[in-house]
Amino acid sequence: MPSPRIVSVFGATGLQGSAVVEGLLKDGTFTPRAISRNPESEAxxxxxxxxxEVVKGDxxxxxxxxxxxxxxxxxxxxTLPAFLASATSEAPNEITQGKNMVDAAKEVGVKFFxxxxxxxxxxxxxxxxxxxxHYEEKAVVEEYLKSSGLANASLLTGAFLENYWHFGLLRKTPTGFDMAVPKFSPTDREAFTWVQRDIPAAVLALLKNYTDPSKNISGKxxxxxxxxxxxxxxxVMTGKVLGVEVTFTTVPATGLASQDEMFTAHVEYNGMYxxxxxxxxxxxxxxVKFGTIAEFLETEVKPRFGSLL
Incomplete structure (x- = not known):
């Protein structure tokens, strides 16, 4: 039996990491290893x-x-923003988290990050x-990774389509649903990412091709x-799929500079991408065969929210 090709996954109990673990399990080429601060947690x-395999790592x-x-x-x-990682100020910032991950990977001979x-x-x-x-700290880690000497690739995401349910983007109203977002008007564009479908698809494609120098993957x-x-x-698209009125509401600023500037920048730069x-x-x-927003609405939103009507 050949040795398993282990891919260690940080955030394996979160949205992105769990999707990657699921994708690795379904594909079967690689063996996922979940890195967890608490291997005895319910997740x-x-x-x-x-x-x-779940291994303790902080x-x-x-x-x-x-x-x-x-x-x-x-x-x-x-990496997890400190405001999500912990209710205390003791949680390490993302730069510390990311540099520790990169340094540890390099020390033990990881081939691709x-x-x-x-x-x-x-x-x-x-x-x-x-x-x-949280954007600036991730960008610092990305540059650190690129200068580390490790073969590497970075994935950049837009607004998560899964925010329909993870962050309550879609809320029930007496006549249907409302979509509420700070700063955005109905005509302001946003860039969207279907995390659970296309993050693992991209990860698998990169893993299967990173050893081929003709693909020129590293550092991108x-x-x-x-x-x-x-x-x-x-x-409007959501309303058509659900068969009810879905309105859009611009809600007040959050009062948090990091969040309000994020929304304002996304408005100004049409979703950043x-x-x-x-x-x-x-x-x-x-x-990689990307999904579409229409497919997401039909396969993910309709089953979840259609039952609420």
Whole structure:
């Protein structure tokens, strides 16, 4: 029996990481290993019940990551903003998390590192928007990874389509549903990513091709965008699928600089990825077949929200 090709997955109990684990299990070429701060958590135990190896590792502790990553061929990494990672200010920032992951991977001989990143809004705006911390810290980690000497690739995401249910984007009204977003008007465009379908598809394509020098994968950043459309159009599309009225409402600012500047920048720059071709040709050339927003609405939104009518 050949040795398993282990891909260690950070954030394996979160949206992106769990999708990657699921994709690896279904494909079968690689063996997922979940890195968890608490291998005995309910989510970790569910992974174990499916036969997934769950190893203790804390992104704030590089030594624990060295132990956790030994024997891995590749890594899929997601860093967690401190405001999500912990209710306290003691959670390590994303730069610390990411650098620990990269350094540990390099030390144990990982061959390929995939990082879920975001663009620097400060750089894009020429310093106009400086407070979107979770974007800036991911961008720093991405540059650190590119200079590390590890073969690497970064995936860039838009607004998660899964926010329909993860963050309550779609809310029931007496006549149907309402879609409420700060800062955006109905005609402002946003870039959307179908995380659970196309993040694992991209990860698998990169893993299967990174050893081929003709593919020129290492050091590249790959936006994964399923559509760039106005929120008002998305509301209309959603209403047609559900057969009810779906309205769009611009809600007040959150009062948090990092969040409000993020929304404002997304409005100004049409979702941040206006130079990106939907169905990224670099990933399409590796065999990734992107889903569409219409498919997402039919397969994910209709079953979840149609029952509420």
């Amino acid at each position: 970790s135990l569910k992974l174990k019940a499916r036969g997934v 992104s704030g502790d590089k030594e624990s990551l060295i132990n956790a990553l030994r024997g891995s061929e590749a890594v899929f990494a997601v 995939i990082f879920s990143s975001l663009p620097s809004i400060a750089k894009l705006s020429g310093g106009k928007y400086k407070n979107v911390v 950043s790959y936006p994964i965008i399923n559509g760039i459309i106005p929120y008002g159009e998305l509301a 206006t130079t990106t071709t939907v169905a990224n040709p670099d990933l399409a050339s590796l065999g």
